[in-house]
Structure formats: structure tokens, C-alpha cells
Amino acid sequence: AQSVTQLDSQVPVFEEAPVELRCNYSSSVSVYLFWYVQYPNQGLQLLLKYLSGSTLVKGINGFEAEFNKSQTSFHLRKPSVHISDTAEYFCAPETGTGFQKLVFGTGTRLLVSP
Amino acid sequence: TAGITQAPTSQILAAGRSMTLRCTQDMRHNAMYWYRQDLGLGLRLIHYSNTAGTTGKGEVPDGYSVSRANTDDFPLTLASAVPSQTSVYFCASTNPRGGQETQYFGPGTRLLVL
Structure with a gap:
């Protein structure tokens, strides 16, 4: 079974x-x-997804992620965060x-302060 | 379009009582899902339906039931609520494309079982 660790x-x-x-x-x-x-008090929305092809995937709001098959990782990055990225x-x-069954990680809370 | 609506927004429920959480989508998506979100555990799949008339069990189905009488509605019923069912419940929908599709989430229902 698939598992995920954040x-x-x-x-x-x-x-x-x-x-x-x-x-x-x-x-x-x-x-x-x-x-x-997931922004505060809201449902979830898609940021980005990797399906195939280029291992660097770009998403909304300046986020990107890199698929690394050998390390089984899919780390999310942003070069410069804003207060509004708190989520x-x-x-x-x-x-x-x-049939799609996503296995969600436990989540990472990003706290951006001024 | 409204996307996915959930009702109620929040509810306090006495243990042992029954309750139905409502979920309606207007995107004509074939697949629908119910998740619960708990602190430190992320989202866990309760039940799903890949088309009207069919349902399946997810990771944590015990104590919950669902029905899918039509494409738009996917109610979740707690027959006899227990305090461990205190959680935030999210409904989601998508059109299946072999696992590549984006799931669209409702705003959630906050349930407190006392």
C-alpha cells in the first residue's frame, strides 16, 4: 500500500x-x-501535480516541486514566500x-511572519 | 457555479444521536469522496463513490454510511455518533481520468460530538 511522510x-x-x-x-x-x-477555515485546493515528463513541476502562486524517483521524494519549494502563503x-x-484514491500526508503548516 | 456545497457548516451533536452530513456538487462529476481531517493525522478517506449507484469503503469507514442515489448528492450518515467522530469532514468530487484528475473540495463541516 502507498504511504507518504511529511x-x-x-x-x-x-x-x-x-x-x-x-x-x-x-x-x-x-x-x-x-x-x-488548505488556507485557514477553507477546503483543500490543488497546488500542483506530477503526472509524467519533466521532473520539475510548477504550480500556482509561485510554488514548484521536484520529483526525485531515486529518493522517492516530491519536495515543494518557493523562492520567496508571502504572508498570504500561510496555510x-x-x-x-x-x-x-x-480509481483515484489519494493518500494524504499529515500536513505541514507553513507560518510566514513579517 | 457553486462547485461543492456542504451542510451544515458546523454542528454540536449528542453522543448516540444520528446525523446526516450533506454534500452536493454541480460539476456533474462522477466520483465523490468523504474525508475526515484530524489534527496530526491529515485527511483520511471514509467512503467514496465512483459513479451514481455505487459506493466503496475507504480507510476509516466504521460508524459511517453513504448513499449515491444520483450524480449530484453524496450524503454521509452517522447512525449513532460517538465522541471519536468529532472532526472536520470534507466532501470532494472529480471526474475519473485514471488517477491523474484533480479533486475539488467543499468548505467542510465541523462536527463536535459530546
Whole structure:
């Protein structure tokens, strides 16, 4: 079964600093990989996804993620964060059984302060 | 379009009582999902439906039931609530594309079982 680990439960960072949120998944099968973001008191929305091709994926709001098959990682990065990026971020590999069943990580809370 | 609506927004429920959480989507998506979100555990899949008339069990189905009488609605029922069902519940929908698709989430229902 697919599993996912988000190594950091909370990441505090100052505005305009770079940030990396880490995600590792189990490698039993080839997968599709997703990052979702949850702003305070809202539902989740898609940030970006890796399906195939280029290992560097660009998403909304200046975020990008790099798929690394050998390290089974899909870390999320942003070169300069804004206060508005304060949110919870979830990594979610797809289990690869045909019908989509995402396995969500426990989430990383990004706290951006001025 | 409204996307996905959930009702109620929040609820306090006495243990042992029953309750139905409502979810309606207007995107004509075939697949729908119910998740619960708990601190430190991320999102866990309760039940899903890949098309009207069919449902399946997710990771944490015990104590919950669902039905899918039509494409738009996917209600979640707690027959006899227990305090461990205190959580935030999210409904999501998508059109299946072999695992590549984006899931769209509702705003959530906050449930407190006392």
C-alpha cells in the first residue's frame, strides 16, 4: 500500500525567505503525485501535480516541486514566500489502482511572519 | 457555479444521536469522496463513490454510511455518533481520468460530538 511522510509538521519562516516542504512516499508502484493547500477555515485546493515528463513541476502562486524517483521524494519549494502563503500543505501520492484514491500526508503548516 | 456545497457548516451533536452530513456538487462529476481531517493525522478517506449507484469503503469507514442515489448528492450518515467522530469532514468530487484528475473540495463541516 502507498504511504507518504511529511517530515515537518510546522515550518516557520520570515516573509521573502525561501522555503522547502519535504515529502517522501513509498515506491511500490509508479505514481502520480499531488500537493494540495488548505488556507485557514477553507477546503483543500490543488497546488500542483506530477503526472509524467519533466521532473520539475510548477504550480500556482509561485510554488514548484521536484520529483526525485531515486529518493522517492516530491519536495515543494518557493523562492520567496508571502504572508498570504500561510496555510497547511498536504502531499498526496495516488495509489495507482485505477480509481483515484489519494493518500494524504499529515500536513505541514507553513507560518510566514513579517 | 457553486462547485461543492456542504451542510451544515458546523454542528454540536449528542453522543448516540444520528446525523446526516450533506454534500452536493454541480460539476456533474462522477466520483465523490468523504474525508475526515484530524489534527496530526491529515485527511483520511471514509467512503467514496465512483459513479451514481455505487459506493466503496475507504480507510476509516466504521460508524459511517453513504448513499449515491444520483450524480449530484453524496450524503454521509452517522447512525449513532460517538465522541471519536468529532472532526472536520470534507466532501470532494472529480471526474475519473485514471488517477491523474484533480479533486475539488467543499468548505467542510465541523462536527463536535459530546
